[in-house]
Amino acid sequence: MSVVTKCIGAAKKVKHRFEAQIKANTPVYVSPVRRIERVKTDERVVAMTFDDGPSRMLPNPQGEHKKGLTMDLVDTLERYGAKGTFDVVGSTAGNYPDEPGKPGSASWGGKKYDHYPDIGHDGEGGAQVCREEIDRLISGGHEITSHTYAHVLYGWKPLVYGRRHYLGDIEKAAADLEKLHTLLKERHGYTIRLSRPPHYVDRIAPGLSSYDALALMGYQYMAASFDGAGWLPLSSYEAEVEATWRPLEKALSEDPNSLCGQIIFQKDGFNMARRTPIADGLEKQLKLLTEAGYRVATVSELMELSPFADLGQGDGAFEAAKKLVQNGYCPAYRDNTVRPEAAMTLGELCETVFGWEAAKMRVERILQKSGPWPSGLEAAHPYGAAVELAMERGCVPRAGKFDPNAPVTGEALAAFCKALYGKTPEVPEKLNRGAVLTLLAESI
Secondary structure, eight states: OOHHHHHHHHHHHHHHHHHHHHHHTSOOOBOSSOEESBOOOSSOEEEEEEESOOBOSOOSSOTTOOSOHHHHHHHHHHHTTOOOEEEEOOOOTTOOSOOOOOTTSTTTTOSSSOOSSOTTOGGGBSTTTOHHHHHHHHHTTOEEEESOSSOOBSSOBHHHHTTSOBOOOHHHHHHHHHHHHHHHHHHHOOOOOEEOOGGGOOEEETTEEHHHHHHHHTOEEEOOSEEOOOSSOOSSHHHHHHHHHHHHHHHHHHOTTTTTTBEEEEESSOOTTSOOTHHHHHHHHHHHHHHTTOEEEOHHHHHHHOSOSSOOTTSTTHHHHHHHHHTTOOOSBTTSOOOTTSBOBHHHHHHHHHHHHHHHHHHHHHHHTOOSOTTSOOTTOTTHHHHHHHHHTTSSOOSSOOOTTSBOOHHHHHHHHHHHHSSOOOOOSSOBHHHHHHHHHHHO
16 A cells, blocks of 8 residues: 555544534534435345446456446446446536646546546546436436536635635535536436536535535435445555445444445546546445345436435334435435424524525525625525524514524424414424424325
């Protein structure tokens, strides 16, 4: 293993510890956009995602492979009856002027920008030029998700990509997402519903993030819970191929059910050493999963089993929460948990009902620097716009300063539902989140 690889691996571990600490100390809010890393299910079903394609370039090393990388991966998946989720870019042809970085470094694919499938070969990758590959994915029943059109960072990431160009503007981020969405819709009749931000960089500008951009598109945030490796350069190609399947083998040997509901991260492109170990590693991965009794489905198919990380078939409040999602409500937190036993606050109740409608209002208020909401909540407050909508509809009183952290009482819930549905429901005595969500589902 090279010194560069060791440094990258160490930096990744430090980053994960740092992010875990931040996550532990960051409040979690109810949100229309949920980060989908894995879902709760007892079925042996797993999803495989492939970033950065489609690509016409041949695998490297080519070996016995005769097709471009994307078509090669599709053939391998279909030999096992598997469905992949391909997180595609539109085109990186506009990401110039630029020059290649050092192989094995984070800037291998360009010092200022990313170039897929590789710098100088932009015309051989991306949905804009790979029309045949996109059609093949759709006809094969695979899923297509958005990795943005140009694969430009949303915001500044100083630790790893401090010299990279970034958008830093939610309107630019939304326009980039819309460009790829329109391409797939108008040319292929395909509607994208999920997106993964480039390099998982979420912060766009003060008060705004990738979650706001995805909310404007009506997307969910597709993350992952299991690293299929292959992206990290190792001492040899053989070592890189082994790295794609060895952790999977270990996880299944320790607990055959450990992959249930997980989303695996992979690359439909070159790794940092400009090699494609996934081309030879995918076969071994699929063989291991098949032998363990797993079905490889798309992420959307996985979410049909359960949209949530902590609720699955048979759990209390599951059917209610799922019905609410299907009807445009927002019953879960940003981390995709429902937490049915927790207490529900008034702010959460407003966001649960009005979250999607409120998302655009919140962005507009922040961009216009309009100051606090009439409720007294700050412009960037996660529930500010939803509370305003609830007040406009008479669901909560406008008098006095609104406390979004106040618990939902039986009286407040009855008044909320009376204004929203035109009838006063029988409010259950135990008012945890699960009970409130069940009542809302019964009322719509």
